[in-house]
Amino acid sequence: MSTSGTRAEQDLLGERDAPEDVYYGIHTLRAKENFQISGTTLASYPEVVMALAAVKQAAAEANAELGLLSPVLRDAIVAACVEIREGSLHDQFVVDVIRGGAGTSTNMNANEVICNRALELLGRRRGEYAYLHPNEHVNLAQSTNDVYPTALRIATFFAIEHLLEAMEKLHAAFDEKAGEFSGLLKLGRTQLQDASHDSWARVLDLCRHAQRRHVAAHRGGRADKGD
Template sequence: MSNQEFRVEYDLLGERQVPQEAYYGVHTLRAKENFEISGTTVSCYPNLIIALAAVKQAAAVANAELGLLSPTLRDAIVAACIEIREGHLHEQFVVDVIQGGAGTSTNMNANEVICNRALELMGHKRGEYAHLHPNEHVNLAQSTNDVYPTALRIATFFAIEHLLEAMAQLHAAFDEKALEFAGLLKLGRTQLQDAVPMTLGQEFSTYAVMLEEDMARLREASALIREINLGATAIGTGITAHPDYAQKALEALQRITGIELSTAPNLIEATQDCGAFVQISGMLKRIAVKLSKTCNDLRLLSSGPRAGFGEINLPPMQAGSSIMPGKVNPVIPEVVNQVAFEVFGSDITVTFAAEGGQLQLNAFEPIIAYALFRSFKHLTAACITLADKCVKGITANAGHLRETMERSLALATALNPYIGYKNATSVAAEAHAHGTTIREVVLRRQLMTGAQLDEALRPEALIQPRIYGSLVDLIAAAGAGAEQDAVAK
């Protein structure tokens, strides 16, 4: 290669040749070489890049208002940041997201890309830092230790919004199925054993409600993430920043992002505390736990199709076996289960990384970012996939539900208020032993009449609370009369 394909840049360790076409510089080049860890670069996280550009844009605006940055340099930096926020030059963020240095490499990657694009907009060549410098101007009044956490919080806020949209889509799918299945009576189960009647609609409504609850909790947790430490600089004392910088940068950042942000009341505390990320990660784990439980239920309810529960049918998505003809597996719930397992592990990573911070800084926020954004990305995709490729296409086996309901011993529970627990237990035992139904045994023993049984076992009476008084008294009186007749005879 000829020398014309490179430019020479300098840093603390000396000079390096940087590819001429690169918008990043020497700091990024060294980090790219040092951190060949995950193969996942910052470019894979557009929300983080957009957040970094927003922070740099806000800093330039604030410093210009304070007379610390010329309007010409401000305008160039702002224009470059706007381009990046619109999706340009993301491929130039080449540093591995897992990195040492508390995020310094990511911060410098942003500084250099913004600087070199701003230089072009000013009519200069990349690397001509005498006109505009990555550290002196783009990073003015900033430190990695307030830029990176602030950008991480903004990116997390964006990720929360995207996840909430996906969860709302899944919630709507379950809600529609709850309405569709509202009239289908079935058996509920506890500990995988027959319990008491419910409707399939009630069962599906619980999945919708669980999502709704988690969406509410996630919105509450997002309030914590809107508190930032921009203006803290190195450790929270604000060294090298103007006294009014933090407030002006906050106001600019709110305008740019449209997010209602606030500056932490104690910047020294905020610079070292990762508690908000722990709480967000815990919320993602909570969502994953419930999603996985729901998918476990869907796999059980659709098991079979002939030797399992067989109460619902999941839409067939692909052939299920390379050896067993006709087999179709519940692949969509299975993939969501696996996403949940990954989220559980990522939560452990965030926990250890937050705990590992020492004194005035937590150096492990890059792995927190990696773990959080991976969880957000996969959970968001999992919700959409589950809604579109599974829940919307679920059908019910109404005939099978009706048959198992009629043969169930669980109906004995519904008769407790009428014939008593002892009689109900005896009826259930006899029905099970002789392979008959609860109705048949009750009628044979003359514990209730057919009309009384019909009233007691009405579908709507089986799935909600009711007042038993009048019918119970009637049956008790009938039972007492039968006893008197027997004594007289």
């Protein structure tokens, strides 16, 4: 039964009322209640959310190509995933980042949000799982043990741009400090030879060059992957 402002959902443990205005379902609701640990939700990591949507989109397209998913359901799932990849519905990813289950709650959070948004796009009500199901359709032919590590790798690829931006600033800081300390000597070091003096400018310049190589290597790797 449903009460005002809620919708009834069922799993193997029984029935629960989920708020009518949310896109997640009973599995996410239980995880939200069971794992109140860090207070930090998945929504705090948008790259992970976008990566999960990318995995689900790719799976829907592959399943449709194999004849396992109808074009109608594929299109709705893909459209929902695209919206999430563009920044929508991130506030619906409410599971705690620290929880048990090896990523199952995270996977189901994504499945339910995508499913309910896809149902809306099809003109259906959230929770009409007889037509489109979070596990049977959105998660079709997938395992959390595949989805979760794949999404984390993709998220790292998404997030590396922020690191590269910070590394560019670090490069400029090394350059600035090398000029600032150009006349300052540092203690020499011995390695199978007599101690010889060195300068902080030289040390910082070496750091700058090493850091620049790292940035170039990362950007080259992204270019190789089509970014």
